[in-house]
Amino acid sequence: MKAAVVRDFTKPLEIEDREVPAPAPHQVLVRIECSGLCHTDIHAAHGDWPVKPSPPFVPGHEGVGIVEAAGPDVRHVKVGERVAIPWLADACGRCDYCVTGWETLCLAQHNSGYSVDGAYAEYALAHGDYVVPVPEGVDPMDAAPLSCAGVTTYKAVKLAGARPGTRVLISGIGGLGHLALQYARIFGAETVAVDITDDKLKLAEDLGADHVVDARIQDVAHEVQKLGGADGAVSLAVSNASFRAAYDSLRRGGTLALVALPAEGELTLPVFETVLNGTKVVGSIVGTRQDLAEVFRLHQLGRTKVIRETRKLEDVNACFEDVLAGKVSARLVFDLR
Template sequence: MTASMRVVQAQVAGKPFVLADVPVPDPGPGKVRVKVHACGVCAGDEIPRNGFLGTQLPRVPGHEIAGVVDALGDGVDMWNVGDRVGVGWFGGSDLTCDYCRRGDFLNCVDRKIVGSTYDGGYAQYMVAPQDAVARMPEGLDFPEAAPMMCAGVTAFNALRRSHAGPGDLIAIHGFGGLGHLAVQFARAMGFRTVAISRGRVKQELARRLGADEFVDSTATDPGDALHAMGGAVAILDTVSLGGLQSALVNGLKPNGQLLVLEGLDPIHVTGHNLVQPQLSISGRYAGHARDSEETLNFAVLRNIRPIIETYPLDRAEEAFENLSQANLRSVLLPQ
C-alpha cells in the first residue's frame, strides 16, 4: 500500500488553501525527497494561490523549506539520507543554457520555482532536483532556518552585492518580515544602517536589531531625511510600491543604488535625476542554492535570526492571512 501524507494545496485560483491527503512522492532520477520539518509562509505563495506564472493547479505552495533528506533518486551524488537541508525559491536549472554556462543560474531559460513549477513545502514531504537543495549548518533550528530560504537570502544577496562598503550609509525601506532580517544583515556587514517604517511602533525593535537611525515615513519624507544625513550609498526597498520607490531616489548620494525587490507600479524618475549624480535602480531577488548556503552560514556566524510565529499545517490558511502582522515570519510545522 502506498504511504500517504498531509499537504495543503491551492486547488482553485484565488480560493482558500485546502488540506488534503496525497501519496508520498518518490524521488526520480537526480532528485531528493526532503522530510519537511518547517516551511515559511511568504507573500510569493500568492503565485500558486492565484495560478499565476502558468502554475498548474492543484499545487502545494511553499518555498521556504527546512528539513532532512529522506530518500535519493538514481544518480544523486551530492546528498546523503539524513543531511540537514533547505530548499528555497530557486527550484533548479537546466545547467546547459547560455546563462547557466556563465554561472548565472537565476536567469536560466528553464529555471524552476518551488511551489509553482512543482509541489513545495506545505507538506510532510517534498521532492526537489539535487541542485536546488542547500546544505544547512548546525546552529540553526528548522523553524529559524526556513525563512532564510527566501526572505533571508533575498536580503543577504542584495546587500552584499550592492556598492556599499563598511561604514557606508544604507537604508532599509520597510521593517517587516523581510526588512527586520535586512537590518540584521546590514549591521553584521558593517554598514551604517537606517530603518524606514510607517510610524514609530517599530523604532525600538529596529534599533535593538541593529539600526543606527530610524525614519518615520509618516512624519517626514524618507528621501529628504536620507539626503539630510549625507545620502545613502544603497537603499533596499522591501515595500514594493512604485510611488514610494520613486520618492526614495532623492535619498541617494552620487553613484548610489536603489535596490528593488518587487512591485507592479511604475517607478517615476527622470533621466536627468539619474544621470547627473550617476544613480542606478537595480532589481534583486532571491538566490540559488549556494547563495542560500552562504546566507545560512553567515546567519549562524553573526547570530542573525528571524522573528517567527509557528503554526501546524492544518492552520496554513490562517498563517497566510496573517502575513501582514508586524515583524513576524509565519512558519508551518508539518510533522
C-alpha cells in the same frame, strides 16, 4: 501525507491527503520539518503576477527537512541530511547565467511552490543538486525563513553595494527587512531603517539600525539627504511610494535594489536626474545556492537573528489573511514536526 493545495486562484487553499511521492533518479524526497510563509506564496495562490503557476499546485519555497530517500543519481546529499528547498528548484546548469554565478537568471529554471510543487506539505521532492545543506546548529525553524527572506536580502544588500564607509537604506523592516538590516550591518554599512509601524521601527532600533525613519510622519528622502544621502537602498516595502522615496534618498552614484513585488508595481524615474546622478536601479531576485550557504554559515556563527512566529499548516488560509491585513510583525513558519 498532508499538503496545502491551490486548486483555484479565487478560492482558499485545501488541506488534502496525498500519496507520498517517489523521487526520480536525480531527486530527493524530503520529510518537511518547517516551511516558511513568503509573500510570494500568497501571490502564487492568487495568480497575481503576469507569469502564473498552474493549479493544482503546492506552494512553499522556504522548506526545510530531512532527506528520507534519494534517487540513484543524487551524489551531493545523503539520506538523513537536513536540507533547504529554496525558490530555485533547479536550473539548466549549462547556460551562460548558470556557469557565471547567475543561476537565478537561468531561463530554464523551475521554481519551488510555483512551477513545481513546493514545501507546504509533509513531504516534498527536490532536485538533489539544488537543495542546500543546513549546517549543524542551525535551528530548522530559523533555516526556513533564511531560505528565501534571508538569501534574498543578503543578495540585495550585496547588490546595493554595502561595505564599510557606505550608507544603506532599508525600506520596510518586516520578514525580509529585519534580515536586510542585519546583513547591511555585517557588511559594515551605516544603516537607515524605514517603516510605518511602531513595532517595526522599534525592532529596527533593537537590531542596531544607526538611523530610524518613520515614513508616516517624516519625509524619508529629506531625512536621508540630510545625512548625506544613501549609497545603496533596498526596497522591501510593497508600495510604489516607498520605491520612489528610496530612489530620492540616494546620493550620486547610488544604487537602488528593487526586491518587493507588488501586484501592480510601477516606478517612474526622471531620466535627467538618473543620468546626471549616475544612479543605478537593479532588480534583485533571490540568491544562488552559494549565497544561501553563506547565509546559513553566518547564522551558524550567531551573526543573525530570525524573528518568526510558529503556525500550523492547517491554518494556512488564516495566515494568508493575517499577512495581507498587516497583522504579523515577523515571518510565519509552519511547524510540520
